[in-house]
Amino acid sequence: MFTQQLIxxxxxxxxxxxxxxxxxxxxxxxxxxxxxxxEIYMLGAYLGIIFLGFFTAIGLTSYSLPLALIxxxxxxxxxxxxxxxTIEKIAYKPLRNAPRLSPLISAIGVSIFLQxxxxxxxxxxxxxxxxxxxxxGIELMGTRVTYTQIFIIAASAILMLSLNLFITKTRxxxxxxxxxxxxxxxxxxxxxINTVISATFIIGSGxxxxxGLMVAAYYGLVNYSIGxxxxxxxxxxxxxxxxxxxxxxxxxxxxxxxxESFSAAYISSEYKDAYAFIILIxxxxxxxxxxxxxxxxxxx
Amino acid sequence: MYLLEVRDLxxxxxxxxxIEEVRFxxxxxxxxxxxxxxxxxxxxxxxxxxxxxxxxxxxxSFFDMETTGLKPDSIVKLGVARTFQNIxxxxxxxxxxxxxxxxxxxxxxxxxxxxxxxxxFRNEEKxxxxxxxxxxxxxxxxxxxxxxxxxxxxxxxxRLEIARAIATEPRLILLDEPTAGMNPQETGEMMELIKKLQxxxxxxxxxxxxxKVVMGISENIVVLDHGVKIAEGAPEEIRKNPMVIEAYLGxxx
Amino acid sequence: xxxxxxxxxxxxxxxxxxxxFIALWxxxxxxxxxxxxxxxxxxxxxxxxxxxxxxxxxxxxxxxGVFSDFKQYLLGRSRIKLPESKTRxxxxxxxxxxxxxxxxxxxxxxxxxxxxxxxxxxxxxxxxNIVVGFxxxxxxxxxxxxxxxxxxxxxxxxxxxxxxxxxxPLSVMLVTLSGFILAIPALRLRGDYLAxxxxxxxxxxxxxxxxWDSFTKGPNGIGGIEPPNxxxxxxxxLGHFYYFIIIFVLLAVFIIRRVSASRIGRAWIAIREDxxxxxxxxxxxxAYKLYSFAFGAFWAGLAGVLFAAxxxxxxxxxxxxxxxxxxxCMVILxxxxxxxxxxxxxIILVMLPEMLREVQLYRMLALGxxxxxxxxxxxxxLMGGKGVSFRG
Numbered sequence: 001m002f003t004q005q006l007i008x009x010x011x012x013x014x015x016x017x018x019x020x021x022x023x024x025x026x027x028x029x030x031x032x033x034x035x036x037x038x039e040i041y042m043l044g045a046y047l048g049i050i051f052l053g054f055f056t057a058i059g060l061t062s063y064s065l066p067l068a069l070i071x072x073x074x075x076x077x078x079x080x081x082x083x084x085x086t087i088e089k090i091a092y093k094p095l096r097n098a099p100r101l102s103p104l105i106s107a108i109g110v111s112i113f114l115q116x117x118x119x120x121x122x123x124x125x126x127x128x129x130x131x132x133x134x135x136x137g138i139e140l141m142g143t144r145v146t147y148t149q150i151f152i153i154a155a156s157a158i159l160m161l162s163l164n165l166f167i168t169k170t171r172x173x174x175x176x177x178x179x180x181x182x183x184x185x186x187x188x189x190x191x192x193i194n195t196v197i198s199a200t201f202i203i204g205s206g207x208x209x210x211x212g213l214m215v216a217a218y219y220g221l222v223n224y225s226i227g228x229x230x231x232x233x234x235x236x237x238x239x240x241x242x243x244x245x246x247x248x249x250x251x252x253x254x255x256x257x258x259x260e261s262f263s264a265a266y267i268s269s270e271y272k273d274a275y276a277f278i279i280l281i282x283x284x285x286x287x288x289x290x291x292x293x294x295x296x297x298x299x300x
Numbered sequence: 301m302y303l304l305e306v307r308d309l310x311x312x313x314x315x316x317x318x319i320e321e322v323r324f325x326x327x328x329x330x331x332x333x334x335x336x337x338x339x340x341x342x343x344x345x346x347x348x349x350x351x352x353x354x355x356x357x358x359x360x361s362f363f364d365m366e367t368t369g370l371k372p373d374s375i376v377k378l379g380v381a382r383t384f385q386n387i388x389x390x391x392x393x394x395x396x397x398x399x400x401x402x403x404x405x406x407x408x409x410x411x412x413x414x415x416x417x418x419x420x421f422r423n424e425e426k427x428x429x430x431x432x433x434x435x436x437x438x439x440x441x442x443x444x445x446x447x448x449x450x451x452x453x454x455x456x457x458x459r460l461e462i463a464r465a466i467a468t469e470p471r472l473i474l475l476d477e478p479t480a481g482m483n484p485q486e487t488g489e490m491m492e493l494i495k496k497l498q499x500x501x502x503x504x505x506x507x508x509x510x511x512k513v514v515m516g517i518s519e520n521i522v523v524l525d526h527g528v529k530i531a532e533g534a535p536e537e538i539r540k541n542p543m544v545i546e547a548y549l550g551x552x553x
Numbered sequence: 554x555x556x557x558x559x560x561x562x563x564x565x566x567x568x569x570x571x572x573x574f575i576a577l578w579x580x581x582x583x584x585x586x587x588x589x590x591x592x593x594x595x596x597x598x599x600x601x602x603x604x605x606x607x608x609x610x611x612x613x614x615x616x617x618g619v620f621s622d623f624k625q626y627l628l629g630r631s632r633i634k635l636p637e638s639k640t641r642x643x644x645x646x647x648x649x650x651x652x653x654x655x656x657x658x659x660x661x662x663x664x665x666x667x668x669x670x671x672x673x674x675x676x677x678x679x680x681x682n683i684v685v686g687f688x689x690x691x692x693x694x695x696x697x698x699x700x701x702x703x704x705x706x707x708x709x710x711x712x713x714x715x716x717x718x719x720x721x722p723l724s725v726m727l728v729t730l731s732g733f734i735l736a737i738p739a740l741r742l743r744g745d746y747l748a749x750x751x752x753x754x755x756x757x758x759x760x761x762x763x764x765w766d767s768f769t770k771g772p773n774g775i776g777g778i779e780p781p782n783x784x785x786x787x788x789x790x791l792g793h794f795y796y797f798i799i800i801f802v803l804l805a806v807f808i809i810r811r812v813s814a815s816r817i818g819r820a821w822i823a824i825r826e827d828x829x830x831x832x833x834x835x836x837x838x839x840a841y842k843l844y845s846f847a848f849g850a851f852w853a854g855l856a857g858v859l860f861a862a863x864x865x866x867x868x869x870x871x872x873x874x875x876x877x878x879x880x881x882c883m884v885i886l887x888x889x890x891x892x893x894x895x896x897x898x899x900i901i902l903v904m905l906p907e908m909l910r911e912v913q914l915y916r917m918l919a920l921g922x923x924x925x926x927x928x929x930x931x932x933x934x935l936m937g938g939k940g941v942s943f944r945g
Contacts, residue, residue: 083582105882105885116917120914243746284738284750351832373837376833393826397819404836405834411817428816
């Protein structure tokens, strides 16, 4: 039971962490709660089904399953990154100097639009992701761990590590951190703010797409409304870790996944969705800037 | 009688020592200046005095009342008001509303009297408005009473901040760089205004870079450098003090 | 400067900003969801739209000139006839009140029903306006207070048999108290953290209502709630209920107007404008934020009780996050901090979906893109002051 919940929690936590990274990166740079980010994750899940369906229809899946899967993966990530990029250009960029509330409302608008767009085009009922891997897995300390779970945990870990490397080592990563600290100063030293912001949205959306694909494969079901609740939980995870902090988002995501799976198993599963918020409120009450967040004093 | 007494005031931000064991006293009804190079800890000192930042160590007393650790609004109630270096007006409110809201801590009507518009409430509102106009007249902004504060020119915004500070009926007013960014004529008018405040019986402490202003109106000067008080005295003494000259111009001089 | 000019002139930049490319890009993005044919149509429509927009942009300068001339002309006219315009506005107010008061005599039941609903939302949105519009605190779970109000009356009535007038003060007090209780921990937090904690609170309340079957009957909801009584007469007829609601709407607008024009309202607005400056002129910001939260919750509670009395049924479905967003949209559409604006915003957002019933499927798409466009083209809402600031 314990190991089982641990594995479930890590799987879920990896997914939350991947989505939370997108929130935290955008927040770090624009101080915007990108409400539409959860929808990107939902779009990623749908795109997985759509592309896989398309490849099955043209016979690619039966010719070579790995090739079809890789293509699906790449296409979904590219599309979701493009969505993120385009949403920023249309709905957030014109509002960069507007009052704080404006881009947030705009983001809520985008979120409503995307949810309903998918509902209109794909229907309000659940969509089924093809059972490709069935329940295959291995025995680990007396519990069954499916390959999908192993893949999700491994893939999230690899992606998080590479993101960390990207942010600390590459030019673009350093530029991102510079912009997050001080936009004016960064632009004075020759960093193109627009490029950095676009890159942030592209990377964040790509990670959300991966999360969406993995969840679709894991649960086998996708619905147009999954983006909302996953988005809110991932945002909670980001806040839990201290929003704006990349390691914080990773930690917060995994912590949230573990909390959810353990409390659902040991306390009650009816309130599964409420635990996240209760923990959030408790943590913020103790440490108002999140676990990894720095306390910021406003300059007077 | 000393109005304000600061004893061994210390503020550290992490490892940075913003102010270190600063001590001074201010006489009631006097004008005092705090000077020092950039980063000397002058604004931090003001923030400690007004309760915006909590000092690491030391004590502040106002008329022998300990104010260390009090919240900003309680300190205002005791009679300490301030202006800000980078103007912080209520930009969307009109000029007169800015001054009216500043009488908040001197008024008391509650929810119920506001809803039924009791006599007390109406009288209080009337007084608030009259007083607000009076304060605006003092700073010369009565003609702009109904202008939105954010649209005032820079110099007038600085003067409105002073009107707002006076409206809290303080005994001590802290002015953070009142003449910064002003032309000589505006600076002259500001000096006149500060003297007028003194005539009204207010004690004034100002942070200022313009030496003409500092030497022209202050009775006592405190010099800070890297958070430490390096000198204190009358303008004449400060002008000649070798430590002060060194702090401003460097050792070579 | 030079560099920027040459950049916008480069052929790549010109191509990526051409109507053709923009339309192609967007059509491609929509391709996987709707297939090739729809994407093709979308491309043509977008191409035409963007081209027209570009053409329009060229003339926008001259258009603006014409527009401001016209405005000047109107202003000039109104200045001459200033005394008359006051009588005109009185006449307009009178006419409007006649239209509103006589609605049950000429309006269809369906219209009255919508009007009653608008009234409830006006009270709810005015409550949120106190918190978001005046005090500048973003509350994304406001509907929780609405829910607590509605369920309080529903439970007091169905479980204890208490009547409307006995339950009303009790329910509203309970909601105000819960506003206080939420605010105490929440107000320690900075803007966005506050937003997410209030959102969490909203979700927790909804989940409790949904899952506590023995007490709230879960997703099935509570039915058989009594409508209000006046002098022994039950207000169950729609027309009567309409007047009943109008009384409460007028009361809410009246009280909120008076409070906002007092030292309390001024303190709220000062906190919205600059919290540090507010505390430096002697406002106890924590106390006044609490005050604002509780006062806002009070109206949400009242709206909730009225909602339960009107529907005679409550279920968790009426209190989702989308509902919080909708109420927030009413406040923003009307204009943050503008009392008449919020009345208008609430009426529009209740009426609009009803009018768009024909194209029901597309109305949420319209709401979503409408919000984005509102923020870009008129962020201050219909009647808000120019650029009412919002700081976290």
